[in-house]
Amino acid sequence: WISVSVSESQAVEVQSGEEVTLLCSNFSSSPTQIVWFRVVKRSKPHCIAFMFEPHKPATFCDGYQNGTFEMRSNISTFFLKIKQVDLSDSGLYFCGYLINKSPVIVDATYLDVQG
Numbered sequence: 466w467i468s469v470s471v472s473e474s475q476a477v478e479v480q481s482g483e484e485v486t487l488l489c490s491n492f493s494s495s496p497t498q499i500v501w502f503r504v505v506k507r508s509k510p511h512c513i514a515f516m517f518e519p520h521k522p523a524t525f526c527d528g529y530q531n532g533t534f535e536m537r538s539n540i541s542t543f544f545l546k547i548k549q550v551d552l553s554d555s556g557l558y559f560c561g562y563l564i565n566k567s568p569v570i571v572d573a574t575y576l577d578v579q580g
Contacts, residue, residue, distance in 0.1 A: 476575045479550055489560035489572045490542040498562055501536060501545045505556035513545065513558075550578045 479485045489499065498517050502510040512526035514536040523536035535546040547554055559573040 475573070476577060478577045478579060480579050481552055482549055485547050485550055485576065487545045487547075487558050487560075487572075487574050487576070488542055489545070499538070499543045499560060500562065501543075501558065501560045503556050503558050510559075516543065519543075547576075550576070552578050552580055554578050 477485060477487070487501075489501070498515055500515040501513040503513055504510050511528070513529045513534055514523045514525045516523045516536055516538060519538035519540045525534060525536075533548050535544075535548070537544050537546075543560060545558065545560070555576055555578045557573060557575050559570050561568050561570040563569070
């Protein structure tokens with residue numbers, strides 16, 4: 466069961482080699498754990514990073530610990546920065562949190578990296 470609280474996903478187009486920052490901010494409550502995921506070509510969602518509290522450092526999931534990704538927060542908004550995007554970074558990025566073990570999707574952005 467997935468609850469989606471975003472009206473429509475956004476699309477961001479960037480050139481390869483550029484830097485992009487994705488935002489996650491449509492919270493109806495104060496979540497305890499924010500997670501960024503990525504879906505590429507109908508694959509299963511891959512965890513990128515998660516944060517238990519806004520002022521604590523993010524934990525990066527397998528395959529995303531190379532320093533290219535950075536997650537931070539200013540309490541009300543969570544940011545995912547991707548440095549020097551590559552064509553392989555294209556995909557659907559979404560953030561959310563868990564309520565009673567059910568994922569709630571807050572924001573979704575399709576990243577389209579152009580060569």
